[in-house]
Amino acid sequence: MKLQTLLSYLHDFTAYVGENPTITSIEMDSREVKKGSLFVCIQGFTVDGHDFAKQAVDHGAVAVIAEKPLDLPVPVIQVKDSRRAMAVLADAFYGQPTHRLHLIGVTGTNGKTTTTHIIERIFRNAHKKTGLIGTINIKIGDETYDVKNTTPESLILQKTFKKMVDEQVDVAVMEVSSHALHMGRVHGCDFDVAVFTNLTQDHLDYHQTMDHYRWSKGLLFAQLGNRFNHERPKFAVLNEDDPASSEYKKSTAATIITYGIDQKSDIMAKNIQMTTSGTTFDLVTPIDTVRVRTKLIGKFSVYNILAAVAACLVSRIPLTTIVETIEQIEGVPGRFEVVDEGQNFTVIVDYAHTPDSLENVLKTIRQFAERRVFVVVGCGGDRDRTKRPLMGQIAAQYGDVPIFTSDNPRSEDPLAILKEMEAGVSGKNVLSIVDRKEAITYAIDHAQEGDVVLIAGKGHETYQIIGDQVLHFDDRLVAREAIRRRK
Numbered sequence: 001m002k003l004q005t006l007l008s009y010l011h012d013f014t015a016y017v018g019e020n021p022t023i024t025s026i027e028m029d030s031r032e033v034k035k036g037s038l039f040v041c042i043q044g045f046t047v048d049g050h051d052f053a054k055q056a057v058d059h060g061a062v063a064v065i066a067e068k069p070l071d072l073p074v075p076v077i078q079v080k081d082s083r084r085a086m087a088v089l090a091d092a093f094y095g096q097p098t099h100r101l102h103l104i105g106v107t108g109t110n111g112k113t114t115t116t117h118i119i120e121r122i123f124r125n126a127h128k129k130t131g132l133i134g135t136i137n138i139k140i141g142d143e144t145y146d147v148k149n150t151t152p153e154s155l156i157l158q159k160t161f162k163k164m165v166d167e168q169v170d171v172a173v174m175e176v177s178s179h180a181l182h183m184g185r186v187h188g189c190d191f192d193v194a195v196f197t198n199l200t201q202d203h204l205d206y207h208q209t210m211d212h213y214r215w216s217k218g219l220l221f222a223q224l225g226n227r228f229n230h231e232r233p234k235f236a237v238l239n240e241d242d243p244a245s246s247e248y249k250k251s252t253a254a255t256i257i258t259y260g261i262d263q264k265s266d267i268m269a270k271n272i273q274m275t276t277s278g279t280t281f282d283l284v285t286p287i288d289t290v291r292v293r294t295k296l297i298g299k300f301s302v303y304n305i306l307a308a309v310a311a312c313l314v315s316r317i318p319l320t321t322i323v324e325t326i327e328q329i330e331g332v333p334g335r336f337e338v339v340d341e342g343q344n345f346t347v348i349v350d351y352a353h354t355p356d357s358l359e360n361v362l363k364t365i366r367q368f369a370e371r372r373v374f375v376v377v378g379c380g381g382d383r384d385r386t387k388r389p390l391m392g393q394i395a396a397q398y399g400d401v402p403i404f405t406s407d408n409p410r411s412e413d414p415l416a417i418l419k420e421m422e423a424g425v426s427g428k429n430v431l432s433i434v435d436r437k438e439a440i441t442y443a444i445d446h447a448q449e450g451d452v453v454l455i456a457g458k459g460h461e462t463y464q465i466i467g468d469q470v471l472h473f474d475d476r477l478v479a480r481e482a483i484r485r486r487k
């Protein structure tokens with residue numbers, strides 16, 4: 001694509017007259033630049049991409065997008081916000097792929113991964129080809145690709161959507177993080193359905209206040225489009241039981257569909273019965289009321305199911321297909337995943353890494369635990385510090401044997417993180433074992449018949465980040481080995 005053609009999609013940049021090279025790729029990392037690339041300089045959180053512009057030109061970049069004047073032998077187009085400009089350019093460069101996909105975005109503090117996976121399963125059962133973008137991976141049909149972010153940068157996103165279009169994907173389901181919304185990573189994405197799960201504390205390192213966090217998530221609903229196209233209607237799926245929904249209702253021009261358990265909603269779950277092997281409830285929808293049985297456990301799982309049901313119903317998937325799928329779903333990797341080696345106590349690996357999710361999971365376990373509950377949990381380094389004492393307190397409140405350990409300490413001192421967790425606990429003894437493998441092994445070695453061991457925080461993750469080292473670590477494998485060794 002010619003540079004001038006690409007720039008015609010951009011609305012706010014310094015007028016530019018001069019060479020009109022052919023752009024063969026757009027890159028934000030100088031190390032990825034090839035002959036013919038357009039290099040976008042991003043002021044990052046660690047380094048400034050403008051410092052790599054010269055290197056990019058040396059590697060073959062034929063034009064540069066920057067936020068300040070740069071003295072380079074190629075055209076430099078100045079913009080106010082290069083990350084946002086990049087999103088618009090990426091969308092244009094890849095042929096506006098989201099216009100050709102049914103795009104569903106899911107935001108909220110907890111439940112995004114689970115809800116997107118349920119939605120994907122329902123569409124697959126309805127014989128649609130699906131694409132999935134989120135924390136665990138990117139998936140196109142049955143092919144999976146590794147990811148660094150829950151919601152990738154716009155360049156990766158748009159390239160992925162283009163691949164989905166090329167591979168005849170019908171529906172793309174993605175997690176939309178508050179970071180992505182705030183940084184404009186999803187500018188240019190033409191969402192058809194936006195889903196809200198819930199809002200509780202997380203990411204205050206980035207957002208500073210809950211108001212800012214709530215507002216950032218709300219951008220997904222505000223950006224759903226402001227025109228009413230009967231060919232392509234837009235829907236906002238909102239959790240009526242979460243107070244933030246009242247604000248999101250006011251910020252969207254889309255048709256609103258609500259779901260809930262406590263408040264009257266369009267889609268509801270009534271007469272919920274929970275056991276250790278699953279949950280049964282009346283699924284109340286405008287079409288019909290059906291008694292549903294799922295293997296997923298806990299009230300929070302019912303919310304995720306309701307959100308998925310609403311998103312699929314507005315996407316015209318038959319209720320029978322939706323119900324059939326819910327009854328089949330086994331669960332999502334690392335979410336309430338049971339590690340069973342035939343031992344006489346229960347071991348659960350779960351991705352709870354926020355105060356609310358930890359409390360929900362522990363409340364659920366409390367409902368069926370016959371004897372003691374062990375909680376092995378840590379908090380990530382270089383992330384929201386204010387959640388540490390809260391998570392410490394919750395683990396101590398609901399657990400009989402709370403064991404604090406390292407999550408991904410990253411650049412922080414692991415012992416200092418443990419101290420911050422301990423600060424939330426009063427009047428109860430907690431054990432702090434800095435080495436995660438030792439902590440898991442301790443819990444498993446001391447568990448007795450009927451006990452439950454919850455290993456929280458890392459779920460599907462297959463690594464542990466200590467300093468700048470990424471070490472192989474999988475809670476499920478470590479637990480499995482410890483159980484086998486005990487026998």
Ligand SMILES: CC(=O)N[C@H]1[C@@H](OP(=O)(O)OP(=O)(O)OC[C@H]2O[C@@H](n3ccc(=O)[nH]c3=O)[C@H](O)[C@@H]2O)O[C@H](CO)[C@@H](O)[C@@H]1O[C@H](C)C(=O)N[C@@H](C)C(=O)N[C@H](CCC(=O)O)C(=O)O
Pocket residue numbers: 028029030031041042043044045046047048049050052135148149150151152153177178179180
């Ligand atoms: C805080 C944050 O969001 N950081 C993101 C950011 O990294 P950064 O700002 O540190 O980048 P940087 O290293 O300073 O580099 C700046 C620029 O210089 C360029 N560069 C750098 C070096 C070089 O030699 N040449 C060069 O051109 C880089 O390519 C980049 O364009 O840009 C990177 C590239 O897009 C992201 O991968 C990275 O996410 C990191 C991994 C991260 O942990 N982000 C978290 C906070 C996040 O976004 N999380 C949410 C999930 C939350 C949830 O699920 O609840 C997410 O969506 O993932």
Ligand SMILES: Nc1ncnc2c1ncn2[C@@H]1O[C@H](COP(=O)(O)OP(=O)(O)OP(=O)(O)O)[C@@H](O)[C@H]1O
Pocket residue numbers: 108109110111112113114115135150175197198300301303304334335336350351352353356357358360361459
């Ligand atoms: N609807 C929910 N409400 C509260 N907690 C939930 C809900 N769904 C899942 N959880 C808990 O949160 C954990 C993370 O779930 P999931 O991975 O689906 O969320 P997520 O929003 O994708 O998280 P992330 O922001 O890290 O990507 C689960 O392991 C479970 O403990």
Ligand SMILES: N[C@H](CCC[C@H](N)C(=O)O)C(=O)O
Pocket residue numbers: 150353379380381383407408457458461
């Ligand atoms: N998406 C979450 C993942 C946290 C997972 C936890 N294991 C950690 O490393 O803190 C975040 O970026 O905060």
Ligand SMILES: [Mg+2]
Pocket residue numbers: 112113114134135136150175
């Ligand atoms: Mg996720």
